[in-house]
Amino acid sequence: MELRKHLVSVLNLITLALSIPILGAGIWLASVHHTDCVRFLQGPVIAIGLLMFLISIAGFVGAYLRITWLLWVYLLFMFLLIVLLFCFTVFSFAVTNKGAGEVLSGKGYKDYRLGDYSSWLQRKVKNADTWNHIKSCIMDAHVCDGLGVYKLASDFYKAELSSIQSGCCKPPTVCNFLFINATYWGRPLNEDADPDCHRYSYVQSELCFNCDSCKAGIVDKVRHDWKKVAAVNIVIFFLLIIVYSAGCHSFHKAQEEGTYTRYGKGII
Incomplete structure (x- = not known):
């Protein structure tokens, strides 16, 4: 035994x-x-x-x-x-x-919509204190700085961006902003297509960090x-x-x- x-x-x-x-x-x-x-x-x-x-x-x-x-x-x-x-x-x-990113025709990256994900995760990132903390961290991490290598629209549209870069560093594709460079865009042709079209900032330290697409990128x-x-x-x-x-x-x-x-x- x-x-x-x-x-x-x-x-x-x-x-x-x-x-x-x-x-x-x-x-x-x-x-x-x-x-x-x-x-x-x-x-x-x-x-x-x-x-x-x-x-x-x-x-x-x-x-x-x-x-x-x-x-x-x-x-x-x-x-x-x-x-x-x-x-x-x-x-x-x-x-x-x-939830999943939206595949875009002719683009190497995806767009992200917060409403596509579970309500529990949505509530987490919609909490003002939680989001301000997360936003501060991703801004301090300079997640958008690496996009400066894309000078031409054709190169940028082929780029395989992370969900955070796609959601936080650029405006949603549906807004149809005019590409100037990867982190600076001209006025949108379809600014009422999504609330994030109005949330996108031309200030380089803000960009789309207040957008729902940025929250969706984090959640993804x-x-x-x-x-x-x-x-x-x-x-x-x-x-x-x-x-x-x-x-x-x-x-x-x-x-x-x-x-x-x-x-x-x-x-x-």
């Missing part, structure tokens, strides 16, 4: 290892969103990964020292963690399932990053179920055989 006696410890080491990709995903989100200061997802991801890490340590200690009550605490909190991870993953897919970037993290989470979710089920079975058998005692002294 020596194999069964150590199996729970091994399973906890596996869950400890599985917590690392979740922590890594949260740190990755914080790193890729550093320039636009989007801070409403990576916090929960890091918290879930850290909780899983701590729970796994408790389970390992309980299994190694054969402390029954600590293993019961581990199994309870691991079950709650699995439920939490499931709910969070479903929520992530729900809020990122809707967040959406793509969240979908990657959600995919990692769902894989880990199913692995956790397998590990948890095996752990419950092994712990139950070990108790029947007297491997664990209440105070941590093994009978075997």
Whole structure:
């Protein structure tokens, strides 16, 4: 029965290892969103990964020292963690399932409309305090400076702009602004086509940072990053179920055989 006696410890080491990709995903989100200061997802991801890490340590200690009550605490909190991870993953897919950039004929970039995305993400960026913070960060990051290389309209229209550059650095295509250079445009021919046509500023430090298209560009970037993290989470979710089920079975058998005692002294 020596194999069964150590199996729970091994399973906890596996869950400890599985917590690392979740922590890594949260740190990755914080790193890729550093320039636009989007801070409403990576916090929960890091918290879930850290909780899983701590729970796994408790389970390992309980299994190694054969402390029954600590293993019961581990199994309870691991079950709650699995439920939490499931709910969070479903929520992530729900809020990122809707929305995409609009493909434009003859253009290398896309246009972005805020109304195409989930209402939850829209509310986040429409909050004045949140948006002022995000806007300040993307302005400080000078995301539009790299567009200066495009001197000709034909070159600019072929450019593969990021969602943030497309939404924040230029006016919406539907407004039909006259191209002068990548960050300076002449008066629109169709200024009533979209409210953003009036929000675009000729001041180089402002451009379209107050436009809904800029908010949409931020949301689109967040959406793509969240979908990657959600995919990692769902894989880990199913692995956790397998590990948890095996752990419950092994712990139950070990108790029947007297491997664990209440105070941590093994009978075997």
